[in-house]
Amino acid sequence: MFEKPASAGHPILDLLARRWSTRAFSDRSVDRETLASLFEAARWAPSSGNGQPWSYLVATKDDPVEHERMGSVLTPGNVWAHKAPVLAISVATIHRADKPNRTAHHDLGLANENLVIQAGSMGLAVHMMAGFHIDMAREVFDIPATHDPLAMIAIGYPGDPESLPEELRAKDLAPRQRKPIREFVFRGKFGQPAGLE
Amino acid sequence: MFEKPASAGHPILDLLARRWSTRAFSDRSVDRETLASLFEAARWAPSSGNGQPWSYLVATKDDPVEHERMGSVLTPGNVWAHKAPVLAISVATIHRADKPNRTAHHDLGLANENLVIQAGSMGLAVHMMAGFHIDMAREVFDIPATHDPLAMIAIGYPGDPESLPEELRAKDLAPRQRKPIREFVFRGKFGQPAGLE
Numbered sequence: 225m226f227e228k229p230a231s232a233g234h235p236i237l238d239l240l241a242r243r244w245s246t247r248a249f250s251d252r253s254v255d256r257e258t259l260a261s262l263f264e265a266a267r268w269a270p271s272s273g274n275g276q277p278w279s280y281l282v283a284t285k286d287d288p289v290e291h292e293r294m295g296s297v298l299t300p301g302n303v304w305a306h307k308a309p310v311l312a313i314s315v316a317t318i319h320r321a322d323k324p325n326r327t328a329h330h331d332l333g334l335a336n337e338n339l340v341i342q343a344g345s346m347g348l349a350v351h352m353m354a355g356f357h358i359d360m361a362r363e364v365f366d367i368p369a370t371h372d373p374l375a376m377i378a379i380g381y382p383g384d385p386e387s388l389p390e391e392l393r394a395k396d397l398a399p400r401q402r403k404p405i406r407e408f409v410f411r412g413k414f415g416q417p418a419g420l421e
Numbered sequence: 422m423f424e425k426p427a428s429a430g431h432p433i434l435d436l437l438a439r440r441w442s443t444r445a446f447s448d449r450s451v452d453r454e455t456l457a458s459l460f461e462a463a464r465w466a467p468s469s470g471n472g473q474p475w476s477y478l479v480a481t482k483d484d485p486v487e488h489e490r491m492g493s494v495l496t497p498g499n500v501w502a503h504k505a506p507v508l509a510i511s512v513a514t515i516h517r518a519d520k521p522n523r524t525a526h527h528d529l530g531l532a533n534e535n536l537v538i539q540a541g542s543m544g545l546a547v548h549m550m551a552g553f554h555i556d557m558a559r560e561v562f563d564i565p566a567t568h569d570p571l572a573m574i575a576i577g578y579p580g581d582p583e584s585l586p587e588e589l590r591a592k593d594l595a596p597r598q599r600k601p602i603r604e605f606v607f608r609g610k611f612g613q614p615a616g617l618e
Contacts, residue, residue, distance in 0.1 A: 270549060331530060336527070412487060
């Protein structure tokens, strides 16, 4: 299996260092119990006031019509994701009891990262995608206006990046890059490095 | 140490099951290297287009003036957080190159959950808070309009919930509750359970 662990400057959990967003999925399907564990992990994420402002629409390849239906809302740049045996749309509850929820997107992110980490621990690969037709997703899956489809998720066992078309292969094989800590961890004033580098 | 692991219906990582948001912190300080690992974990989170739309302002108790300054932006309901040796404000980059970033809050959530999980693995407790004065935080820390202070974070070693005032103690000792999977994991149509319970 191809791996590209983070070149972390300070020790971090192996699970976090090894996670990355592949575009290459194998044909192997994901069984029901494994899939349930992913959503169970999302379920126990923290959220403001324990509001749990997240929900998911899921499609698996053992129901090819439904899988195709969900794949149809992806933008052309994400066609590679059709190969993933599980597709999902993660949805934020942006209004509850007529009040906007300021942290809905953020809290959905907390739940999604739990799902991603749980998946990694079970040998699965996950790739979240902002590139999908939001209005179409809303219409196809009857998502109410109080809810915001935010990130699509491709889930499956990792495949071989060498099997990808050239442009995608190059992306998958490229080293992982991140800003240094001094550019995003500040003290006293926004933009002033905290010295935790 | 008081623990209240999730009553998970499907197997999940111990790290995810044991995480919870305490209000009781011990006096023990968090050393620089430990703190650096938390932000290193956040650093390697995924984000749309690898935009990394997150930043943090940090204050530690070894600089009491700065710690007090950050504590001053908390709402009265979160005074308990003053006890935490580390306070932080997590900030989303909502605009870059004059374009709004639709997934900024979500991606900040991904980074924050990495931080939370890394902290848990090192024996630390983390409690994120939406309850703080946003405009005041903006002013005190000179946060530009392109950036959105979203969640404050209390970080430290866990204390004894019995030491808390009655109302907070009751919250800390209460069992953890979550919606069942059938209420947030759907198939085919929003609201229609996927059968992954």
